[in-house]
Amino acid sequence: MSVVRQGLSGVALLLKRNWARLLALFFGVLLPLVVFAALAEEVVERKKFWWDEPVLRWLHEHATPALNLAMVWVSRLGMWWGLLPLDLAVVGVLLARRRWARATFFALAVGGAGLLNVFTKQVFARQRPALWPSIAPAQNFSFPSGHAMGSAAAVAASVVLVWPTRARWPVVLGGTAWVLLVSTSRAYLGVHYPSDLVAAWLASLAWVCGLAWVFHVRSWGSRGRPHASPPRSAASLPSTGST
DSSP, rough: OHHHHHHHHHHHHHHHHHHHHHHIIIIIIHHHHHHHHHHHHHTTTTTTOOTHHHOOOOOTTTOHHHHHHHHHHHHHHHTTTHHHHHHHHHHHHHTTTTOOHHHHHHHHHHHHHHHHHHHHHHHOOOOOOOSOOOSOOOOOOOOOOHHHHHHHHHHHHHHHHHHSSTTHHHHHHHHHHHHHHHHHHHTTTHHHOOOHHHHHHHHHEEEHHHHHHHHHTGGGGTTSBOOOOOOGGGGSTTTOOOO
């Protein structure tokens, strides 16, 4: 029984020390993956989501020439004309400042999200909406949205990097607004279902939070390297040898 008690006390101590990371793992990775899987199952079975078509038709009913132009430009800036150059600039700045771990994390976050999007599109092979002729048609598959996934991954990775600083809430609020705007542009243009956008947000959140978990970002020092853990006395260690 003493061995069992020691084991339980070691587990309790481990949970106490890592409760924040475990909570982030659940809400940032596990829960988004579960919801994404539920959406993906419906797509695989070729079922329709009840909210997809009404939202698209509502957006189309409010279309104007000025909005058409604005949404086309937002869509362009949300990928090749804006997002990609910005991602490269962030990685370049981090490398120039010798923040190696941060640069690697950000590059994997945005690059991995892009590769994951290409793979999942081919796997699910969902056809794009065809409710009206789009003024900015897209040719590949629809699920999940590449624009929404790329912008969400970049913002999520940026939030992770600036979280210990005062910039975190401006980045959270401004980045969220930008992701929603880019995503709305894709639905407005009629090239994505709303469910494509939601799935993209979930996939990016899970991917970036999973990377942050692996990199253990909170332990990074000022130059992007992990802090050395302070030495602990033998008395402070759990009797089972767990850390």
